Amino acid sequence: MTEGIEKLIVAIDTDDFDKAKELIDKLEDSVDIFKVGLEQYVATRGKTVDYLKEKGKKIFLDLKFHDIPNTMKSAVKAAVRDNVWLMTIHVSDMEGMKQCAQIAKEEAERLNIEKPLIVGVTVLTSLSNEDLQDIGCNMTTEELAIKRAKLAKEAGIDGVVCSAKEVDKIVKECGEDFVTVCPGIRPETSEVGDQKRVVTPADAIKKGAHYLVVGRPITKSEDPKKSALDIVREIENA
Numbered sequence: 001m002t003e004g005i006e007k008l009i010v011a012i013d014t015d016d017f018d019k020a021k022e023l024i025d026k027l028e029d030s031v032d033i034f035k036v037g038l039e040q041y042v043a044t045r046g047k048t049v050d051y052l053k054e055k056g057k058k059i060f061l062d063l064k065f066h067d068i069p070n071t072m073k074s075a076v077k078a079a080v081r082d083n084v085w086l087m088t089i090h091v092s093d094m095e096g097m098k099q100c101a102q103i104a105k106e107e108a109e110r111l112n113i114e115k116p117l118i119v120g121v122t123v124l125t126s127l128s129n130e131d132l133q134d135i136g137c138n139m140t141t142e143e144l145a146i147k148r149a150k151l152a153k154e155a156g157i158d159g160v161v162c163s164a165k166e167v168d169k170i171v172k173e174c175g176e177d178f179v180t181v182c183p184g185i186r187p188e189t190s191e192v193g194d195q196k197r198v199v200t201p202a203d204a205i206k207k208g209a210h211y212l213v214v215g216r217p218i219t220k221s222e223d224p225k226k227s228a229l230d231i232v233r234e235i236e237n238a
């Protein structure tokens with residue numbers, strides 16, 4: 001497998017199981033990791049997860065758990081049983097994050113399976129400094145993302161979701177082994193859409209991102225396979 005494929009995660013954001021299946025089938029030779037997010041999971045009641053398992057693909061379950069500690073930890077426990085490779089929670093209170101990290105370890109040990117990676121969402125890539133001001137936060141997106149990454153690390157979480165704009169600073173603060181997953185990736189010619197902190201695939205890799213999450217630039221393309229392969233090549237040449 002090429003290094004580019006190992007770093008690319010494709011977000012299957014559609015509310016239709018047949019469309020998701022068609023995309024996965026088109027991309028299966030060029031993509032190894034697929035992200036199942038809220039829209040797809042709720043619409044199909046998790047059916048895509050089963051389909052990806054049948055295909056032997058790595059699954060990133062992006063349901064961004066955020067609740068009281070007991071509910072978060074119970075959701076993480078259930079997701080561990082689904083044998084996903086990576087899952088998201090929100091970087092929230094220390095107690096909730098610590099309990100998620102602990103239960104994932106215990107449940108994976110009990111089932112004798114590899115523990116899924118748990119990453120915490122720092123600051124959504126669709127948010128700008130002004131958006132944070134609007135909700136009463138006087139930090140910049142970068143300051144808040146770094147602060148939350150440090151909290152996630154302290155709580156025992158494996159890594160974070162962040163924009164590649166701040167990924168170099170997070171790697172510097174939290175270390176090379178702390179997993180960084182970066183959405184908001186846009187090749188030069190792609191539409192930005194609702195993303196506000198965007199970076200090209202090449203720049204994200206140069207700044208130290210471990211994994212790049214790409215949705216619409218691939219899934220809405222006329223030729224999703226070509227678009228995925230172009231990104232894989234850009235990653236490899238970076």
Ligand SMILES: O=c1ccn([C@@H]2O[C@H](COP(=O)(O)O)[C@@H](O)[C@H]2O)c(=O)[nH]1
Nearest residue numbers: 011037123124125183184213214215216
């Ligand atoms: O901060 C975040 C966290 C998650 N996402 C998710 O990534 C993909 C990005 O899709 P695009 O179509 O490439 O914009 C999407 O599923 C989001 O839910 C994010 O964008 N930002």
